[in-house]
Amino acid sequence: MRNFLVALSVCVSVLAVLFVLPVSALDQDQEPITVTVTPKLVSLTISDTSVSYGVVSLGVGKTAPSDHPITVTNSGNVTEDFDIEGDSATTTGGSWGLVSGSPVANQFKHSFALGPAFDSFTALTTGFGNFVDGVAASGTQDFKLKIEMPSSTSVYGQYTTKVELLATEHGT
Numbered sequence: 001m002r003n004f005l006v007a008l009s010v011c012v013s014v015l016a017v018l019f020v021l022p023v024s025a026l027d028q029d030q031e032p033i034t035v036t037v038t039p040k041l042v043s044l045t046i047s048d049t050s051v052s053y054g055v056v057s058l059g060v061g062k063t064a065p066s067d068h069p070i071t072v073t074n075s076g077n078v079t080e081d082f083d084i085e086g087d088s089a090t091t092t093g094g095s096w097g098l099v100s101g102s103p104v105a106n107q108f109k110h111s112f113a114l115g116p117a118f119d120s121f122t123a124l125t126t127g128f129g130n131f132v133d134g135v136a137a138s139g140t141q142d143f144k145l146k147i148e149m150p151s152s153t154s155v156y157g158q159y160t161t162k163v164e165l166l167a168t169e170h171g172t
Contacts, residue, residue: 040078044167047071053147061109061148069115069142072165074135079170082141084131086110086124087162094155098126105152110161115142124163134170 048070056062074080089096089108096108100123103109111121114132122129132141145163 038077040169041076042078042080042167042169043074043076044080044082044165045073045075046165047073051145056147056149058149058153059151061146063113063118063144063146065144069118069144071140071142072131073140074137074167076167077137079137080135080167081133081170082131082135083128083166083168084112084124085126085128085164085166087126087164089159089161091155091157091159094153094157094159096150096153096159098124098161100125103148103150105150106154107150108159108161109148110163111146111148112143112163113146115144118142118144121146128164128166131165 048065051064051070053062053064072082074082086098088098094106096103096106099107099109101109110124112124112131113119113121131143135141
């Protein structure tokens with residue numbers, strides 16, 4: 001009888017190990033979570049990075065490019081606002097100041113118009129001003145530039161100026 005009790009005790013112990021432990025292990029479950037992240041990118045690209053008005057008479061205005069618009073593209077991955085600014089124009093030994101009104105001697109007006117109509121020009125300033133808001137990722141905005149020449153100049157030559165666009169995240 002003693003052998004029977006020992007054998008029964010061993011069997012119960014073995015069964016406990018076989019059935020109880022796996023049952024408690026089955027009470028647990030693992031499920032992986034895949035986590036991804038994309039860094040925010042605020043960026044723009046411009047189709048034409050050089051514009052030439054050619055030879056323009058004093059006191060006259062001219063739009064460029066004449067055959068196509070300049071396209072600015074939101075090359076980031078968030079909705080963006082674009083701002084724009086102008087600058088003075090310089091040549092060897094001379095400069096023209098940027099003005100928002102009618103230019104006089106040694107001053108010029110530089111402005112932009114948004115497409116598709118390109119009919120309402122806004123003067124550029126030497127500080128960033130609003131260009132367009134809420135451009136979705138991969139979205140575009142067409143525009144043209146216009147120069148209004150000084151009434152007279154003290155130095156003749158090829159003048160150079162810059163127009164700069166700035167992208168910021170929309171709503172910030």
